[in-house]
Amino acid sequence: MGRITERRGRTLFLFLASLFCSALSEHIRYSIPEEMAKGSVVGNLAKDLGLEVRDLPARKLRVSAEREYFRVSKESGDLLVNDRIDREEICGKKPVCALEFETVAENPLNFFRITVVIEDVNDNPPRFSRNVIDLEISEIALPGATFALESPQDPDVGVNSLLQYFLSPDSHFSLLPKENPDGSKYAELVLEKTLDREKQSTYHLILTAVDGGVPVRSGTVEIGINVTDANDNWPVFSQEVYRVSLRENLPVGSSVLQVTATDQDEGNNSEITYSIRTVETLKHLFRLDAKSGEISTQGVLDFEKGEGYTIGVEAKDGGGHTAHCKIQIEILDENDNAPEVTFASVSNHIPEDSMPGTVVALIKTVDPDSGVNGEVFCRVGDNVPFKISSSTNNLYKLVTDGALDREETSEYNITIIATDKGNPPLSTSKILTLLITDVNDNPPVFLQPSYVVYVPENNPSGASISSVSATDLDLEGNGRVSYSIVNSDLEPLQLSSYVSVNSHSGHIFAQRSFDYEQIRTFELTLQAQDAGSPALNANVTVRVFIVDSNDNAPNILYPALGPDRSALFDMVPRSAEPGYLITKVVAVDADSGHNAWLAYRVLQATDPGLFSLGLRTGEVRSARALTDRDAVRHRLLVSVQDGGQPPLSATVVLHLVFADSLQEALPEMREEDPAASDSQSELQFYLVIALALISVLFLTTVMLAIALRLRRSSNPPILKCFQVDLCSNTGPNVPANYSEGTLPYSYNLCAASEVGKVEYNFLKLTGEMAPLQDLLSNDPSMVLSTSDENKKVISDLVISSHVSFFNAFFMLIFYISYLVLKIRTV
Numbered sequence: 001m002g003r004i005t006e007r008r009g010r011t012l013f014l015f016l017a018s019l020f021c022s023a024l025s026e027h028i029r030y031s032i033p034e035e036m037a038k039g040s041v042v043g044n045l046a047k048d049l050g051l052e053v054r055d056l057p058a059r060k061l062r063v064s065a066e067r068e069y070f071r072v073s074k075e076s077g078d079l080l081v082n083d084r085i086d087r088e089e090i091c092g093k094k095p096v097c098a099l100e101f102e103t104v105a106e107n108p109l110n111f112f113r114i115t116v117v118i119e120d121v122n123d124n125p126p127r128f129s130r131n132v133i134d135l136e137i138s139e140i141a142l143p144g145a146t147f148a149l150e151s152p153q154d155p156d157v158g159v160n161s162l163l164q165y166f167l168s169p170d171s172h173f174s175l176l177p178k179e180n181p182d183g184s185k186y187a188e189l190v191l192e193k194t195l196d197r198e199k200q201s202t203y204h205l206i207l208t209a210v211d212g213g214v215p216v217r218s219g220t221v222e223i224g225i226n227v228t229d230a231n232d233n234w235p236v237f238s239q240e241v242y243r244v245s246l247r248e249n250l251p252v253g254s255s256v257l258q259v260t261a262t263d264q265d266e267g268n269n270s271e272i273t274y275s276i277r278t279v280e281t282l283k284h285l286f287r288l289d290a291k292s293g294e295i296s297t298q299g300v301l302d303f304e305k306g307e308g309y310t311i312g313v314e315a316k317d318g319g320g321h322t323a324h325c326k327i328q329i330e331i332l333d334e335n336d337n338a339p340e341v342t343f344a345s346v347s348n349h350i351p352e353d354s355m356p357g358t359v360v361a362l363i364k365t366v367d368p369d370s371g372v373n374g375e376v377f378c379r380v381g382d383n384v385p386f387k388i389s390s391s392t393n394n395l396y397k398l399v400t401d402g403a404l405d406r407e408e409t410s411e412y413n414i415t416i417i418a419t420d421k422g423n424p425p426l427s428t429s430k431i432l433t434l435l436i437t438d439v440n441d442n443p444p445v446f447l448q449p450s451y452v453v454y455v456p457e458n459n460p461s462g463a464s465i466s467s468v469s470a471t472d473l474d475l476e477g478n479g480r481v482s483y484s485i486v487n488s489d490l491e492p493l494q495l496s497s498y499v500s501v502n503s504h505s506g507h508i509f510a511q512r513s514f515d516y517e518q519i520r521t522f523e524l525t526l527q528a529q530d531a532g533s534p535a536l537n538a539n540v541t542v543r544v545f546i547v548d549s550n551d552n553a554p555n556i557l558y559p560a561l562g563p564d565r566s567a568l569f570d571m572v573p574r575s576a577e578p579g580y581l582i583t584k585v586v587a588v589d590a591d592s593g594h595n596a597w598l599a600y601r602v603l604q605a606t607d608p609g610l611f612s613l614g615l616r617t618g619e620v621r622s623a624r625a626l627t628d629r630d631a632v633r634h635r636l637l638v639s640v641q642d643g644g645q646p647p648l649s650a651t652v653v654l655h656l657v658f659a660d661s662l663q664e665a666l667p668e669m670r671e672e673d674p675a676a677s678d679s680q681s682e683l684q685f686y687l688v689i690a691l692a693l694i695s696v697l698f699l700t701t702v703m704l705a706i707a708l709r710l711r712r713s714s715n716p717p718i719l720k721c722f723q724v725d726l727c728s729n730t731g732p733n734v735p736a737n738y739s740e741g742t743l744p745y746s747y748n749l750c751a752a753s754e755v756g757k758v759e760y761n762f763l764k765l766t767g768e769m770a771p772l773q774d775l776l777s778n779d780p781s782m783v784l785s786t787s788d789e790n791k792k793v794i795s796d797l798v799i800s801s802h803v804s805f806f807n808a809f810f811m812l813i814f815y816i817s818y819l820v821l822k823i824r825t826v
Helices: 002-012 014-019 053-059 087-091 492-498 662-670 674-714 767-778 788-825
Strands: 027-033 041-044 062-064 070-072 078-081 098-105 110-119 132-138 146-148 162-167 173-179 185-191 202-211 218-228 241-247 255-258 273-276 286-288 294-297 308-316 322-332 340-346 349-351 359-366 376-380 386-392 395-400 411-420 427-437 450-456 464-467 481-488 499-501 507-510 521-530 537-547 555-558 566-572 581-584 586-588 599-605 611-613 619-622 633-641 649-658 745-747 763-765
Touching: 027 041, 062 070, 070 098, 087 110, 098 340, 098 359, 146 322, 162 173, 162 185, 173 202, 241 255, 255 322, 273 286, 286 308, 340 411, 340 427, 359 376, 359 427, 376 386, 386 411, 450 464, 464 537, 481 499, 492 499, 555 649, 566 581, 581 649, 599 611, 611 633
Parallel strands: 027 110, 132 218, 241 322, 349 427, 450 537, 566 649
Antiparallel strands: 041 078, 062 098, 070 078, 098 110, 146 185, 162 202, 173 185, 202 218, 255 294, 273 308, 286 294, 308 322, 340 359, 359 395, 376 411, 386 395, 411 427, 464 507, 481 521, 499 507, 521 537, 555 586, 581 619, 599 633, 611 619, 633 649, 745 763
């Protein structure tokens, strides 16, 4: 039924739709009857908008209205009835009732204007305000006299509204249908025959009002007629219809107009009273003075609730005769309603890199006033990078109108101002809070364009020598900075052993102790990089200077020094004049600056007044001429001291001999120096100790040999293998050989475990003893047997060999000790 009604509505409003053909793509119109059940289908909105059903969850199609009479099915895209739709409640007596609202679709954000025409159904019968209408008619009333009857109210419109009246049959009365200026119908009772009170004083008629709907609905009221005594003149109004225009919001108690009726009778029959013969709702808005006929307001008039009213006024004289008139009241609209602003869809967060024209919110304005009073234009207050873009009638888009920068402004309170065109204009403002979300558009910035670091040498390894710091205006990961070394004038392997940087704090640490004498300066390039995507970075140069410390003592280059820090002898002519340059002490210091500023001083001298020393030059000069009483040989102890704190120094001993020739100077040079004598005495002391030790060891060896011989003579039967030296003979019963390369001979002594079978590889001579070795090897008779004499000879030979071996060993120790002492003395 909805689709049939929709086609009917499109036909009826074809002309109207042609006026808005430019907006047809966004304006959908449906027609439905009122009082449709909840869930009834109005139309397939998704199809009419060109949307696919599968896209509905993502597009989030929904209805935007103050009161949601409709909703959109998420499954099918149908527009469904969501609430009771009573045309009379929504539009009253308006001939065309249309509900206008918007549907909003997201992703992308857009909205569409929907108009649903509510068609009237005949769901209201005509209703009279009371059950009985009481009339008083004089018996002298002439046929043709008319009496106004109360009109029933039918909220329906068109053919469903009041159509005609029917009166129950009666020969004395008939019904005369009439029509008000606004098109509404009413009826008057017409007297067809004269009445005779004496025959019949009362009449009861039934008045039926019928509408034109399908099915037909009707309402009835009983008319009670009381025939009164003769009153032959009726009141007469000065006008049959009164018309007046009133401003809405007229103060309560304001006079509207005054109706006037006259009666030519006299006395009680000419006294007229006025009353309102209308619906109860109008009685709350207007009050009629029964005596004067003045009508005044007793309620607030509102154009938005009613654009005009028709009031029926009855004038009744004392004899019961009545007259009726109509008052047509037009309500004039005043600009008494400020526009209303609502946000149909709002994005409370927007990234700062949004392009101009990005939709932030959909805005809807409503002004209940009519004409220019209801025309609204919208604008943005303050100086913000946003503007209002008009879309359709009373619908606007809030879009970006410039670049956004979160670091400059992170939040906007956008004031939306809606103003109508009334006089004076009324406006409404509403504030929209919009947060700007961060994007990584700011690189880190170092606090200094470059850094210079001074580090004293000999610094502790692992100590922090400096720090760099960079700031990033972005938030969270976009503003989280890490540090690294990206370049240096040092070699890569050398760099890793020199410095490192903490990636989080920017502290620079020394990986080793620096030596000014090895490296004095180096340069680093540090990079600060944020954690955004893509990451942004910045570089800064750090120049590191090693500050010298006084950690090197002066080094004397000339004269050449001996082990005792003494120089060789320098010969000075006896005829040297004062200021004669004798020699020069040359020293250098590996440090720099004051730490390498050297001063030369004489610490000791055999004759302090005979020589002078340059404080800065180190030149040794004669201070005066040599006399006969002066010594020929002199000794100067010179100190070289740097300017560091604390100062370091070195000393040198100068030996000076006054002589005119080398032959004359040699005796003085050969004269024993006290220090050399001390060294010689020390050498002699160590040699005496060494000789004493060797003598003791020799006596011990002799005693050991004698004891061993006595032991051999007391126990001769069995000889075990006793190895004295290494030999090349090998066998199953022969132990490993023993050799001594320091002696001129070697021998092996091997004894079998059996007494009768002992074999000796006796002597293996070397050097001068080699012929004897050949003799023994060629003559078998030289092999000893195991007799007692042979055993004794062998035993003596073994003992003799031991003694000779130990003597040679101790002489070698003595010789080595002498060499060590000699070297130490030198």
